[in-house]
Amino acid sequence: MPEFEKVTEQPSHYRHLEQMPIKDILENINKEDQSVPLAVQKAIPQIEKLVEVIADKMMAGGRLFYMGAGTSGRLGILDASEIPPTYGMPYGLVIGLIAGGEEAIQKAVENAEDSMEQGWKDLEMHFVSDKDVVVGIAASGTTPYVIGALQRCREKGIVTGSISCNPHSPVSQNADFPIEVVVGPEFVTGSTRMKSGTAQKLVLNMISTTVMIQIGRVEDNKMVNMQLSNEKLVDRGTKMVMERLKLTDYEQARNLLLKYGSVKKAVDSVAQ
Known part of the structure; x- marks a missing residue:
């Protein structure tokens, strides 16, 4: 097994950002962002395997859980919350969980992600079972909240997936279907809400959209089951x-x- 290295924490390729003209900051952020879809492209074979099993489980009456901390958790909640209005799916079939609970959606909850037990407790509140799929989202790939939940899921025979931005991370090692999108160092060192967050959002878009197509919520190229909410x-x-x-x-x-x-x-x- 290759040695685990946190690429997401490596120093930025750019120095003295506070001295950089605004135009240069914007252009350099954009330059870095352009590398993200190429990194996602390399992960398509991994994404395909996870989508196949999620679609099969949902067709058989199962649910999809996303879970993460901080930005990763918020992105999972965002994707889950958009499924009912976009595809007319009942609430509760795609569920987003975040370390620290609802309070953590808008503001940081100190130490919420450090518990190896809380993630599983949160899943138990929703009566998770082997009919479901649980996808852990963690840019670093080291979030205890996610790792602990995935470990317990595997003990219980529940299918697990993961989305991370470091190769060979602990989160990947605890997932049946790991997805690794290695986008490299962030523009601001360690600020994984940037390229890593963008990568996670792109992957989540791909997963949920493809699953919804596979289970019949799209006809031709239209959202024929969308809720008429406005x-x-x-x-x-x-x-x-x-x-x-x-x-x-x-x-x-x-x-x-x-x-x-x-x-x-x-x-x-x-x-x-």
């Missing part, structure tokens, strides 16, 4: 109904949409 989404859905049913009357399509509650149900009602 006028923008009602308008979008109305135009989708018009397109699918080849209608020219906007109000007719809108009434169908509102009557049946989703594009898919509105279209299916006419097709029957």
Whole structure:
């Protein structure tokens, strides 16, 4: 096993940032950010394996859990919270957990990530089982909150995945399906909310979107099950109904949409 090295904590390639002109700061951050999608691309084979097992588990009635601390935890909660309105999935099928609980979403909770036991306790509150998949998110790959939870999951026969930005990390070693996106040193040394956070967000986008497509929540390239929670989404859905049913009357399509509650149900009602 190669020796574990925290690439995320290595010194920035840039020095004396406080003396750097604003334009140069912005250009250099952007230059660093451009390397992130290339790092994600290298991890696609790992992402594919995790997506396959999540889709299989969810098709069989299981759930997806994301868990992390700090930025990583917030990114998991963000991705989970967007699934119901975007794809019309019930709340509670994709769940984001963060060290320190809800308070930690908006502000740091001291030492919350240092417990090896708390992550599993948080999962138990949701009655996690071997029907589910638990994905630990940790840029460093060393977060005790995540590692402890993954260890207990594996003891219980629960499928585990991970997303980290250091190669051969402890988090990867405790995951059945590890994803490693090695983006290198941050522009501000150790500030993993930057490139590492961007990488994690891209991977989460890929995981949840592909899973939703695989389990039938997208038709053609449309979000046919999205919740009609505001006028923008009602308008979008109305135009989708018009397109699918080849209608020219906007109000007719809108009434169908509102009557049946989703594009898919509105279209299916006419097709029957």
